[in-house]
Amino acid sequence: MNERLLPLLATIAIFIAAYAVCYWQYPMILSTRVIGNLLTDNAFIGIAAVGMTFVILSGGIDLSVGSVIAFSGVFIAVLLRDTGMPVFAVFAMLLAITTLFGAAMGATVHYLEMPPFIVTLAGMFLARGMAYVLSIDSVPIDNEVMSSLQRLRWVVPGGGRLTFIGILMLVVFVAGMVIAHRTRFGLNVYALGGGTHTARLMGVPVARTTIAVYALSGFLAGLSGIVFAIYTSAGYSLATVGVELDAIAAVVIGGTLLSGGSGFVGGTLVGILIMGLIQTYIVFDGTLSSWWTKIAIGVLLLVFIALQRALVWLGDRRRGAGHASG
Amino acid sequence: MPEPTHGPEPLLHASALSKTFPGTRALERVDFSLRRGEVHALLGENGAGKSTLIKCLTGAYLRDGGDVRLEGRSIHPRNTLDAQRLGIGTVYQEVNLLANLSVAENLFLGHEPRRFGFVQSARRNRQAQELLAEYDLHIDVTRVLAGYSVAIQQIVAIARAVDLSGKVLILDEPTASLDQHEVDVLFATIRRLKERGLGIVFISHFLDQVFRISDRLTVLRNGRLIGCRDTASVDRVELVNMMLGRDLSEETRKTGKPPVATSDRPRIAFSHFGRRGQIEPFDLSLHRGEVIGMAGLLGSGRTETAEVIFGAKPADTGEAFKDGKPIRITSTRAAIAASFGFLPEDRKSDGIIGELSVRENITLALQARLGWSRPIPSQRQKAMADDFIRRLDIRTSDAEKPVGQLSGGNQQKVLLARWLATNPDFLILDEPTRGIDVGAHAEIIRLIEELCEAGMSLLVISSELEELVIYSHRVIVVRDRAHVAELIGDEITAERIVEAIAGDQPDHGKDETT
Numbered sequence: 089m090n091e092r093l094l095p096l097l098a099t100i101a102i103f104i105a106a107y108a109v110c111y112w113q114y115p116m117i118l119s120t121r122v123i124g125n126l127l128t129d130n131a132f133i134g135i136a137a138v139g140m141t142f143v144i145l146s147g148g149i150d151l152s153v154g155s156v157i158a159f160s161g162v163f164i165a166v167l168l169r170d171t172g173m174p175v176f177a178v179f180a181m182l183l184a185i186t187t188l189f190g191a192a193m194g195a196t197v198h199y200l201e202m203p204p205f206i207v208t209l210a211g212m213f214l215a216r217g218m219a220y221v222l223s224i225d226s227v228p229i230d231n232e233v234m235s236s237l238q239r240l241r242w243v244v245p246g247g248g249r250l251t252f253i254g255i256l257m258l259v260v261f262v263a264g265m266v267i268a269h270r271t272r273f274g275l276n277v278y279a280l281g282g283g284t285h286t287a288r289l290m291g292v293p294v295a296r297t298t299i300a301v302y303a304l305s306g307f308l309a310g311l312s313g314i315v316f317a318i319y320t321s322a323g324y325s326l327a328t329v330g331v332e333l334d335a336i337a338a339v340v341i342g343g344t345l346l347s348g349g350s351g352f353v354g355g356t357l358v359g360i361l362i363m364g365l366i367q368t369y370i371v372f373d374g375t376l377s378s379w380w381t382k383i384a385i386g387v388l389l390l391v392f393i394a395l396q397r398a399l400v401w402l403g404d405r406r407r408g409a410g411h412a413s414g
Numbered sequence: 415m416p417e418p419t420h421g422p423e424p425l426l427h428a429s430a431l432s433k434t435f436p437g438t439r440a441l442e443r444v445d446f447s448l449r450r451g452e453v454h455a456l457l458g459e460n461g462a463g464k465s466t467l468i469k470c471l472t473g474a475y476l477r478d479g480g481d482v483r484l485e486g487r488s489i490h491p492r493n494t495l496d497a498q499r500l501g502i503g504t505v506y507q508e509v510n511l512l513a514n515l516s517v518a519e520n521l522f523l524g525h526e527p528r529r530f531g532f533v534q535s536a537r538r539n540r541q542a543q544e545l546l547a548e549y550d551l552h553i554d555v556t557r558v559l560a561g562y563s564v565a566i567q568q569i570v571a572i573a574r575a576v577d578l579s580g581k582v583l584i585l586d587e588p589t590a591s592l593d594q595h596e597v598d599v600l601f602a603t604i605r606r607l608k609e610r611g612l613g614i615v616f617i618s619h620f621l622d623q624v625f626r627i628s629d630r631l632t633v634l635r636n637g638r639l640i641g642c643r644d645t646a647s648v649d650r651v652e653l654v655n656m657m658l659g660r661d662l663s664e665e666t667r668k669t670g671k672p673p674v675a676t677s678d679r680p681r682i683a684f685s686h687f688g689r690r691g692q693i694e695p696f697d698l699s700l701h702r703g704e705v706i707g708m709a710g711l712l713g714s715g716r717t718e719t720a721e722v723i724f725g726a727k728p729a730d731t732g733e734a735f736k737d738g739k740p741i742r743i744t745s746t747r748a749a750i751a752a753s754f755g756f757l758p759e760d761r762k763s764d765g766i767i768g769e770l771s772v773r774e775n776i777t778l779a780l781q782a783r784l785g786w787s788r789p790i791p792s793q794r795q796k797a798m799a800d801d802f803i804r805r806l807d808i809r810t811s812d813a814e815k816p817v818g819q820l821s822g823g824n825q826q827k828v829l830l831a832r833w834l835a836t837n838p839d840f841l842i843l844d845e846p847t848r849g850i851d852v853g854a855h856a857e858i859i860r861l862i863e864e865l866c867e868a869g870m871s872l873l874v875i876s877s878e879l880e881e882l883v884i885y886s887h888r889v890i891v892v893r894d895r896a897h898v899a900e901l902i903g904d905e906i907t908a909e910r911i912v913e914a915i916a917g918d919q920p921d922h923g924k925d926e927t928t
Contacts, residue, residue, distance in 0.1 A: 092516070092558050270532045272524070275515075279523055282512030290512070291495050291524040349514035350558075 094399055095343030095392070096355045102388070103358050106365055114372045120248025122368060127254030130364045132157065132316040132328075134257040134357065137335040137342075138264040139308030141356045144339050145268070146301045147281040147348030148197065148204035152211035153309045154331035156186055158324065159219040160313020165227035165323025168234070175233040183310045189215070190306020194299035208302075212332070219325035226324035229317060237318050253315045260308065264353040277301055281349030334385075338363055341388050345396055362388065423486055425450045425613040426471070426502070426582050431480035433466050440466040443480065444639045446632055448582065448613040453604060455628035455645065456617045457657055459712050459877050463637040464617055468584055471615075472504050473497040484581065503575030507587040510571035513560035518542035520559050521574050545573055549603055565596030569603055576607060583607060584615040589623055590713070601627050619713040620894075621650060621916070635659050650916035657711065658879060658912065678702070679738050681871050682840050684723065687732035692718040694896035695731050700840060700871040705862060707886030708875045709911045715895035716875045717759055720842045723873070724756040725749040736839075750783050752840075755833030757826075759844040759875070765829045768818025772810050773799035775817045775828050780835045802831035807857060823854025830861065841865065844875045859885060879908040893917055 110117045136153045143150040160182055167178045189211065196207045240252035268274040276297040279287040288294050317323055336346075342359030344351025366384045370376045424447040433441040441463045448454050458464045469475040471482060473491030482489050484500060491497035494504065511520045518539045526533045527541065542555040549569055559567055568588055575583055585604070589597050604614060604627060616628055624631060625645060633640040633656040640656050680699035688695030693715045700706060710716045721727045723734075725743040734741050736752055743749050749756070758765050767775060777795045784790065790798075799813040806827040810820055817828055826846060833841055843862070847855045862885050866872055876882050882889055889906050891899040891914035899914040 091561055266532070270535070272526060272528070272533060275519060275523060275526065275533065278515055278519070279512050282514040286510070286512055289494060289510075290520075291498075349512070 091399070092350060095345075095350075095396060096352050096358075098395060099341060099343045099355050099358045099362070099392075103362050103365070106362060110365060110369050110372075114369075117365075117368065117372065120244050120246035122248075124244070124248035124250050124254065126361065126364045126368060127257060128249070128251040128319070129367075130360050131251075131253040131257040132312045132319060133331060133334055133338070134360045135260045135315060136309050136312040136331060137338045137356045137360055138260050138353060139305035139312075140332070140335040141264065141339050141342070141344055141351065141353050142268070142277055142301050143204070143305045144336070144344055144346060145281050145348055145351055146277045146298065147284070148298075148301065149208060149336070150190075150193075150211075150302065150305045150309075151205065151208040151332050152189075152193065152215050153305065153312070153335055154328045154333075155212045155215035155219065156189065156306065156309035157313040157316050157328040157331055158326070159215045159222075160186060160310050161317045161320070161323035161327060162219045162222045162227060162325050163323070164314065164317045165229045166222045168229055168231050169227060175231060179314055182314065183307055186310030186313070187303050187307040190309070191299050191303035193306070194302030197302065198295050198298040216325065223323070223325060226322050226326075229321045229323065234318060234321065238321065253318055256311075256315060260311070261353060261357045268353045273297065273300060278349055281345075281347075283349075334363070337385055337389055341385075341392050343392070346393070424448060425485060427483045428467075428471065429481050429483075431467065431470055431482070432478050433470055433475060434478055438637075440637050441470065441477075442637045444634065444637070446471075446639075446642075448615060450611045450613055451608050452629040453608055453614045453616050453627050455624040455631040456615055456634070457619075457624065457631055457653070458634035458640075459657055462634040462657075464634055465586070466637070467634065468504070468586060468615070468617070471497070471582075472502055472584065498575075498579050501579045501581030502584065503579030503582065504584040504586065505568065505571045505575050505588060507590045511559055511567060511574070513567075514558060516556050517546075517553065517559055517562070517570055518555040520570060521545060521555070521577065525578075545577060546570070549573055549606070563596070564591050565599055568592070568596075568600060572603060572607075576612065580612070582613045582615070584617075586617045587619070588616075589618055589620060597623065619711055621653065621711070622894075624653075625650075633657055651912055654711070654912050654916045658877060658915075680735075681737060683735040685733050685735070687722065687729050687734060689718075689722045689727055689730050692727055692895070693722055693892075696897040698723075698890070698897075700873065702871060703866050703869045704887050705866045705872045705874060705885050707882035707889040707906075708873060708892060709877075709879060709882055709889055710892035710915055712877075714915075715892045715897075717844055718895065719892065719897075720756060720758075720844050720873065720875060723749075724754055724842060726756070747782075750779065750836070753836070753838050755779070755836060755838035755841040757829050757833060757841070757843045757846060759848065765832075766817050766825050769816055771814045772803065772808065772817055772820070772828055773813040776802055776831045776835055779832045783836055798835055799831075802828075802834065806831055806834075806861065821854075823858075826854070826858065830858075834865075838870065840871045840873070842873045842875075845877065846874065847876065847878060847881060879911050882906075882911065883908055891915055 107117070116122065136157060140150055140153060163182050164178055167173055168175065193207050193211045196202055197204050237252055241249045243249055268277065276287070276292045279290065279292045280294065280297055284294055316328065320327070338359035339351070339356050340346055340359070341362055342351065342355030342357070344355060363385055367378070367381050370378055370380055426448040428444070428446040430443040430445065431441055432439070432443055444463065444467060446467060456464050456467065466475065470477045473493045473496050476492070484502070489500055491500060491502070512523070515523065521542045522538050527537045528534060539555050546553065546555065551566065551569055553562065553566065559570065572583065588600060592600060604616070608614060616624070618624055628645045630642060631645050631648065631653070632642040633653070635657065678701065681702050683699040685697050686695040687698070696719070698706070708716050708719065718727070722729050723743070725745045725748055728744050734743050741752050743752065767778070773795055776799050777790055781790055796813060802808065803810060803813060808827045808831070809824050817825055820828065830846070846858050859881060862872060862874060866885070874882070874885065883906055886906055889901040889911060890897050891901070891911060893915060898917070901910055901914070
């Protein structure tokens with residue numbers, strides 16, 4: 089039994105148990121319709137959470153995500169309103185900006201040896217500020233391509249709708265898993281999370297990897313912003329406040345160690361689905377305040393942090409015992 | 415520089431290697447050579463230059479002078495990775511590998527087998543399995559490294575280093591955290607690599623292990639080469655003499671002081687005091703005005719004894735008494751409350767606070783004992799600081815100068831003043847004369863004698879045997895984490911101390927696990 093899989097298996101078990109409870113009360117919750125909506129509604133946060141997973145695996149944190157998403161929405165809305173640029177050119181420009189923004193934060197973290205918390209906190213204010221500079225008001229998006237992207241969907245048996253953005257999130261998750269576990273970059277990210285000093289001694293390109301991790305998070309935050317713009321058909325500088333914290337919560341509930349070096353991209357998907365499921369349950373119930381979502385997520389987070397501590401502690405104790413008896 | 419042409423060409427040859435740091439000559443024209451298929455032990459006390467030599471060989475430091483040749487070619491590694499590519503791999507005591515990655519990931523990090531840019535993990539895991547089989551290690555390579563014992567982690571680290579380098583393997587204190595059985599496993603691995611023709615540098619302060627595994631040994635002291643011998647031709651006493659810097663021809667007639675009158679009850683006594691993994695339980699008692707010297711090699715348990723006594727690593731067995739009454743030393747606070755003082759060996763990391771002034775450093779411990787609710791008036795602080803500056807002859811322009819700007823000897827005196835300010839009954843000094851100049855050295859010794867005359871009880875740890883002989887009433891000798899001998903009065907001579915450190919049994923095993 090591989091101990092690395094334990095937190096992931098715990099997450100999956102909780103998800104299945106939660107789904108079973110929901111199904112027992114509201115059988116409709118297992119319909120493809122609900123599942124389709126679960127994917128669509130959580131698409132933007134899921135994409136951002138993939139980037140966050142990489143950052144946390146490397147031992148860092150990225151607090152700028154929510155602001156970058158808001159900036160992206162406003163950027164798209166304003167450019168589509170004020171210029172005749174084609175939609176995909178706007179997307180490309182935006183992704184280039186957010187990727188560079190992330191890379192710049194990564195470079196600051198590495199070269200100035202600043203804590204990621206502070207650097208990305210600055211990034212958070214900067215991105216939010218840039219969004220305000222572009223527009224204070226909510227800017228509606230009235231664009232043919234954007235609305236067709238919003239309508240793009242496949243109806244599956246049972247009446248469920250798999251939307252373009254829902255599928256895009258799944259594609260991003262699959263790509264994230266491949267990058268994390270099947271490329272040298274991915275292994276280097278895990279190595280960084282295990283200890284920068286040792287990783288450097290073992291030949292990991294620390295500077296390049298750190299910058300790439302934050303660039304990837306910036307890129308995915310931009311992509312998440314595009315999805316959010318498609319989803320809401322508007323750009324608003326006050327939107328998605330605190331989404332980075334939801335993303336961090338999803339990553340941790342997904343079984344990734346907040347101190348870095350251990351976890352799975354796939355776990356984050358389960359984390360996102362658990363959080364979405366709680367929300368769906370509350371909607372089904374109808375009498376509960378939506379704030380119960382936050383309370384449930386808070387409790388889950390505590391449970392997972394305790395679980396991770398316990399696993400680390402058990403590992404230490406077993407090794408200690410093995411050592412003494414050897 | 416031309417090499418001596420006799421004998422086979424060495425695998426690695428360093429000649430006249432020098433390295434200077436601000437204020438210290440860490441290596442002075444040191445020669446070192448390593449043959450194929452030999453285990454070469456590198457020995458020396460703290461500050462002897464072992465680690466500087468290793469770091470110059472592996473590119474962690476750039477040498478200031480001299481030449482390093484690998485297979486006859488002059489090499490200039492710029493960093494450890496560079497040295498690794500040239501064929502020199504190093505395994506340190508700690509931080510070699512990433513505990514969060516799997517065994518296979520650790521072995522192949524940075525050179526994984528890939529196809530179309532993607533890592534082939536199945537192939538990598540198979541290769542890892544095969545690689546470790548060469549070391550007789552059959553473990554699940556997909557499990558995280560943290561799940562395995564230190565010994566297995568050590569062998570995985572060696573396997574990686576050999577796989578990447580393949581010519582020279584440097585093992586820096588590889589056995590420090592291993593038990594007897596694990597050491598055997600490691601030694602079997604070393605012998606196998608030796609047969610494959612690798613040159614292995616083995617650094618350890620366990621003399622038994624050095625005698626067991628090494629073919630030749632090189633001793634360094636104070637950055638200089640003391641000698642390079644065939645292990646079979648050296649005995650333990652000779653080796654300890656080489657390490658501690660005594661010339662056998664030099665007859666020291668001096669003996670220690672007569673024992674203090676022991677009719678009265680000891681002021682401080684420890685009975686069966688010890689801590690697992692630190693120091694075997696020991697009995698120790700100190701009288702008023704008595705100086706006990708403690709001798710032993712690096713890592714033998716000297717500092718560990720001090721830390722247990724002072725509560726930095728609280729004892730898990732035994733009792734402590736003060737003036738006949740039992741006391742509990744569960745923390746350094748409790749020790750300070752019991753009127754103990756401890757001047758640690760590494761004053762930079764454990765004692766001195768460089769940014770604070772001389773005055774603040776001196777009053778720190780006294781203030782800690784009074785508690786923060788009773789601040790010492792600044793007038794009194796000033797008077798106290800000035801008093802100690804005068805009494806200990808601390809060379810500083812004034813009491814408000816940051817301690818970091820003082821010389822090593824003066825920093826040491828400030829630390830001493832800190833404890834003297836608390837007026838302790840019992841003071842532990844760990845290597846009080848290390849790294850300070852000759853003048854300050856004599857003053858510290860004079861001070862120790864003064865304090866003892868004033869009635870303080872002292873425990874002084876030192877590698878300078880001549881120095882111990884001068885001021886000790888009794889000398890405790892520590893070896894392999896246990897107190898092994900106590901010398902009193904006439905018995906205290908440098909020769910007797912060396913003999914006790916070397917140990918009488920030639921094949922004394924590490925049997926301290928009880």
